[in-house]
Amino acid sequence: MNLFYRGYVIHREFRSICYTVFGRRPKRVELAACATTREAMQWVDHHMVQGEPAPIQRSQLAVS
Numbered sequence: 001m002n003l004f005y006r007g008y009v010i011h012r013e014f015r016s017i018c019y020t021v022f023g024r025r026p027k028r029v030e031l032a033a034c035a036t037t038r039e040a041m042q043w044v045d046h047h048m049v050q051g052e053p054a055p056i057q058r059s060q061l062a063v064s
Contacts, residue, residue, distance in 0.1 A: 003037060006048060010040040 003010040008031075009022040019040045021032040031047075034040040 003040075005041055006044055008044045010034075010037060010044075012037075 001012045001014070003012075007024045009028060011020045011022060012018075017035070019034045019037055020030055021034065021040050021043055022028045023031050032040070032043050034043055
């Protein structure tokens, strides 16, 4: 499911409990992960004032 909010995309996988916030066009990089849609919308509102932040860094699991 995608929710378009103020130029950002809040995405939720059907079996996920996490909402992912993607940035504005044209790149739409992943910016944040939130627990609820309300929290994601508040995140967008808060960060719109400061400008678009850098994408979040995902840590990779070490496989031995």
